[in-house]
Amino acid sequence: MSSTDSPRLHHSVTAIVVSHDGARWLGETLDALLAQTRPVDRAVGVDNGSRDGSAALLTGVLGPKAVLTLPRSTSFGQAVAKVLDRLGPAGGREWIWLLHDDCAPDANALQALLHAADADPKAGVLGPKLRDWLDRRILLEIGVTVDRTGRRDTGLEAREFDQGQYDGVRDVLSVSSAGMLIRRDVWDEVGGLDPFLPLFRDDLDLCWRVRAAGHRVQNVTQAVAWHAEAATRRRRRIVVSGDHPRRLDRRNAIFVVMANLPFWPLMWALVRNLAGSTFRTLLFLMAKRPADALDEIVALGSVLGHPRRMTKARRARAKGRKQNHAAVRRLLTPPGAGYRRLSDRLQSYLAGTGFVESAGRHHAVTSSQEDGEELLTDAGGMQRVFGNPGVLLFLALAVVTLIAERGLIGGTRLGGGALVPVIGGSSDLWDLYLEGYHQAGLGSDAWAPPYVAVLAALSTVLLGKTWLAVSVLLLGSVPLAGFSAYVATRSMIPGRWTRIWLASSYALLPVATGVVAAGRLGTAVVFVLLPLYAALATTLLAGDGRRARRAAWGLGLLLAVGTAFAPLVYPLTLVLGALAALAFPRRGVALSVVIAFGVPVALLFPWLVQVLGDPGRLLLEAGLHQLALVDAALPAQSLLTLSPGGPGMPPLWVTGGLISACLAALLMRRNRMVIAIGWGVALFGVLVAVLVSRTPVTSLNGDAVAPAWPGVPLAFAATGMLVVAALTADRIVEFRAAGGLRRLTAFAVVAIAFSTPLLAAGMWVVKGVQGPISGNVPDVLPALAAVNSRGGERTLLLRTRQDGLTFTVLRGRLPLIGESDIPMRQAARERVGVAAAGLVSGRGADDADVLATYGVQFVAVAPPISPEISHALDSQPALARMSLSRTLGVWRLTQPIATPPVPAGDPWHDRWLWAQAAILLVVSVLAAPGSRSGSADGHTLQDPSEPVRELAPR
Template sequence: MSTTDSRHTHHTVTAIVVSHDGTRWLGETLSALLGQTRPVDRVVAADNGSRDGSADLLARTLGPNAVLALPRSTGFGEAVAEVLKRLEPAGGREWIWLLHDDCAPAPDALSELLRAADADPRAGVLGPKLRDWLDRRLLLEVGVTVDRTGRRDTGLEPREFDQGQYDGVRDVLSVSTAGMLIRRDVWDEVGGLDPFLRIFRDDLDLCWRVRSAGYRVQNVTRAVAWHAEAAFRRRRRITVSGAHPRRLDRRNAIFVVLANLPAGPLLRALLRNTAGSALRALLFLLAKQPANALDEIVAIGSVLAHPGRLLRARRARAAGRARNHAAVKRLLTPPGAGYRRLVDRLQSYLAGGPVETAGRHHAVPARARESGEELLTDDAGATRRVLGNPGVLLFTALLAVTLVAERGLLGGTLLGGGALVPVTGGAQDLWRLYTEGHHQAGLGSDAWAPPYVAVLAALSGVLLGKTWLAVSVLLLGCVPLAGLSAYAATRSIVPGRWTRVWLASCYALLPVGTGAVAAGRLGTAVVFVLLPVHAALATVVLSGERRRARRAAWGLGLLLAVGTAFAPIVYPLTLLLGALAALAFPRRGVGVSVAVVFGVPVALLLPWLVQLAADPGRILLEAGLHRPELVDPALPAESLLLLSPGGPGMPPLWVTGGLIAACLAALLMRRDRMVVAIGWGVALFGVLVAVLAGRTSVTSPGGDAEAPAWPGVPLAFAALGMLVVGALTAGRIAEFRAAGGLRRLAALGVVAVAFSTPLLAAGLWVARGTPGPISGNARDAVPALVASASRNGERTLLLRSRADGLTFTVLSGRMPLIGEADIPSPEGPRDLVAVAAAGLVSGRGGDEARVLAAHGVRFVVVASPVGEEISRALDSQPALARMSLSRDLGVWRLTQPVGPPPAPEGDPWHARWLWVQALLVLVVAVLAAPGSRADGAADGVPQDAPDTEREPVAR
């Protein structure tokens, strides 16, 4: 039929309204339907078990004979199919107009749709432009497409207003069933809506099949309808399925793509969806959104677990699928658009702008496709925006500086040295260490393993079981990670992106960070990265906005537990500051939020904290070895005031002079005096605690070393307070610069002095490298000779010479794992072995060998340098036989029989508490996750609350 003749086609329109607990919208929908300038020929309604009076409203408006009552669990497609079964075909070309109960068409919507139908005889499906029900200027849809992972793409910017920019009739892949006009013969030919897709993506599947059948799917923008999207936004309860809407939507999206693609693209889409779902689940977990991660895994699993259902769907869609795929392919989202969407959202987050969650009308920033022609996104523009973002530039620069400065540590065979135990084993070994009730390491212990072992095990599992990779990311990458953390976390605290760049770069390059790398201080490195996030969440907790504050409190409590696990001093420092802040800002609900913050770490770390409380001095220690040579026992006061904690890897004191000068300049400013006072209060508090820590001697968990604690963590607290103070002066400096004259010179001088700190720190770090005991090729503490000769768990006594005497460590025939050094040894056996070791090196005879043999020690190893007196003393012992001796290493073996290690006693409550702990972590993560609640309840409004409680209606 020609186009001219088609204009004289007689159209009959049957409108089908499907309702389900939609009284709040249904009245307006029916009024809009009955008020069309081109009246419909027949109106039939189906009510799916409504309990709010929807069925009565339909009967009063349309008449009881025009309403079909269906069970409450009936899906939209099933309801439409039941109506059509009872309707005889009408004369002429019959069209079916599908309407949701929350979709109100404009008065001329039907006439505009039929006008478009007259213009194109191949049009099988037509859809209106959809706007938001509440804000009626806001665009929801002008046609929809998907990528090959099922990700929905409307081609709209987030919260884009309708200004006529998409006007016209355009070919699209799909239109919504809310206002969809479809020819009845086309409906019958393709089989209607798939009953399996009871809600969500049924419209996409139907339109895809219409496209494959050779018909056109068009969006007519002159036809307008307003849609509340009540089901997806959880404004009413969904009863067609027990699944969460996001999970159901994701499952159906994957199913539709796999069911409609030809065989070749199907295999690629299957691999892409499987790998993509795993990656997205991982990213959701890292972003503290376990509910969304679960949705991803369950969605792809429910599709792959029923291959028969997918095969049946593919057979039903076989006709025309391959023949018309080229036309469909042009309308799919271009490859790479998902990457560009992720990049844009990352850029928006780093820039401090709004971050849109994945919703119904979040789309890639692409322009509309005109009449089926694909208009690609501006890749070069997106790349330029990302690469020009200050946060991205900062992270890239810090990463480059780090790679050059740590050139001697990269590519080695074994990372270790200083406070870092040489990194061996994998995620499975760490989980075993954390979960076992009795530890055979050292002299054996029933004490709780430090909880940071579980954190490292989890991160190692994410990184394919590679513990060395997890430690490298946290320790060697702490400088760029701390810079990124400080830049992103201060976006709501510090105005100005470039001011935040200065703050973040100064913070990342502090002597605390570079010193932690040089000395192998993994605990300080982790806390150094987390502290800015702690500060940002704390400001939300104290803001008084109840919903946001409570969620931030759960998140801060979880991260505080992580920081406390690596460095216990974090908890008392934060507790004192939090208590003072709660008293200073007595807003409603703050007390409860603060209680949540400090209650979560106690609940998660309870048994270990009780163990820690028995030896309070260990609060000043951190994860790793406690070696006196890594701490400066006579650290001068000016070093602490200039934020230098001493030890290996420290730059000259004058490097941080510019930072201190900039922060002192803030005291001259008249604005933000309260913030300046708080910042300096935090700084002085941190310095005071650093002084006390540096003057307090602490014994290591193994009891083999006693030395002052390293004041790095308290100085990181002090530095963060100083930096916020210095950053808040940027606005005043900008005013001085604009004023000209001497003020301009003074402003430029302050800026130059302030930027000297990160520039000097980076330059010196790159020039000097990483001077310190840490090495990328650490030596194995257990010699190969001993490792090959030991059997049945035989232990090794390792002796080291130090300036203050000889220390000993007991190893269980292998390299120790990270965390084993932080497990306290039982005092009785430790004291006996200490006396025996002292007797051996003194050369006196006695029962030393018998004591060692009773504790399972078979080998005695003397680490470099091996002194002549020690070697003579050990050679003189009749119970020892020399195996090897050089300046670098000496090995002796006990000649008498060695008893087996003591049998583990075990703790019956240990395994039970691990299950409780895992459950607590999951609950806290869900409560802290922004995406863990349903959309309707996320704003604190019940699901069935009227729309007017959410935002005012603009009509």
């Protein structure tokens, strides 16, 4: 038998009208109450200290015995509670009909509400459709919901007319207390309105608790009421609270959400409120609305500053909160709608209208029925994109990065440290990589580093902008690494929050801040790719048919990219791969390992042969190698705390939380094999870092001898440690559930672990990027020499440093990125170096003849220019001064210069390029994902959303 066929219950309705200085609306409200087609059984009025004759109106209509007078400071909820305390129980199923003094119901409103109650016995609260008091065609509410930050949402457009488009009975999160019909037993069960919420959001909190108790909250559009919203629209003075209305509303909104959400959604809501309030405060300040900015901060502080009050409120709401959260979650505002509303506000601000506080309405919400519950869904793709925790993590890290890198963004030229000043476009990089003989500098027929091709391809995608490609890889390495770590660990690490911790901790390691500060483009690329290496290696070692083979091809392709930027990556992964293949001798694993490490050799073969000819180059990375970028005697405690030294390093104690969490994993009895593997990788990385930091390396142009930077091996070490800590996080959850001392231990471990990314982000934001990198690198090639070098004449640029005199040969422009990594002919470099030293020391004209032989037309001195050098160059008869100042010195050779012939280059060069292109095409096809439903070998392929099976038993 359906609910509509069940016998109707006998209802008794007690109407409670609460007034407070509302005489201008109260008369119509009382008339509407008395005109109901289904009369109420009892009508009671409460006047909260009105001074405009509201009490007399109530007494004249309801009678003196039916009116209760209370102080002006009494809230709506307290007034209703006082009435119910004095009233005895009524017969049948008793309902309480709450009416504001500015809410006039339609004559059929009560009858329609009770009819809906008959249709659904689970209904505990019902509310009418609310229209505007003045323009009675405008819809105000058909139910209310909120997002996780407490932002109110009616699902309506501003000033939307009622044309019957929403008619029907629908499940909602909340209805307004203006016209709310609630069962007396439900009121008593949940405890009524919270006295801590004297105004605003008290009805939302009540309805949330009703739903948590297992009852339904419904909006009945056949019942209509007209509401003036006098308190919200400031049409009367509010004396129930001393706070400003907007501040009170925001405080109550945050309080209601945080008091009613379960623990883990509460943590996420806390993060969103902190970030959202900070962002809104900044917008208010930019819009020159300091009062609203103060309200936002004070509202959040008044909630977070009273943890005992919040704890007490959560305990009072604990019953049914977790069990019925799924039903409540369906009715909260979809995440996509919140981001769309934020976008609309930003567009409004940028358009010049300022940041205007919205009523919380949006248009992208549609409804559907599922299992008797109405679901709110976002009509667009915003929810799918911005509802992804990985995307949110990327955005949070991007905000941190933008603030920390505030001094580098928007400059004229990015460069400094290890980064060659970025000039040219994608076509220049393609020409550099494809040409057989490079005329830059003194000329060279060596292979251009393959990372030039990677940058050229990325620059081509980015509309030919090389500076944009470098900015994405270097300046964006922190958010990219965080997103990479989050995505790569989805099949390895259980638990969303564990992956968020792992990804954020990895992205904000000292290696990351050091990479940006010193302009280390090579390590930045490896840092982003390293989590993908770990994920693909895990799939490869699982030995699961075709899927493992595709992982091998993909790993080989990405390993080739990383090796091109930092050659040390290849031997590190080769050692680990060989050990893994021996430790897990599964069918097909050996062949997959051979594929993974054979692809980089095939793709980079000519260049790798060139690198192996000078083994010290394995320790170098893309860019310049300078003494100032490394610590000559890096202390052991720096390496043990994953700090590679150099500019941009945070204090050593920042990574203390990470080290402590990883050490705590050693105490776990489960996953011992995983812990051993992770710590093995970590110790291997630290040992390699020790060797690298103690090994002197000569830079490619021979002008610097210094230890190599141990950033890459320390990134390997950190990856192993993070995986160890993340894979043992399930024990922390068990400890928390156990209670007692174990629960406290679990909270302590979690707090210590999360301190690493929070402290690292805070330090980076406060200090900014402190290093030699700059967004406004000056042009070291004098304009005078550049203008006169149209025919290809070269310029000898001299620099004085603490370690002596260095030189660079330029050919009409600054060097392109990648040209500094092309080895020049040793004999030519030595002869030009001797000639440059001779000019500075004041020797004869033979040195000028050597420079003229190599096409050098100009001699320029970079600042600071010492008087000794300028006098020595002025004394040379073969040189004529063109310009001399504190910041520039340019001399011209007076004798004719030679035009060096251009060698033909390696005849196999073009053939190797075609071979590389063919290999790259084949590898890309083999690495591309195929069918996920099955494979030709009869094995079912594992879905990527499922965890990869363990490599060894626990």
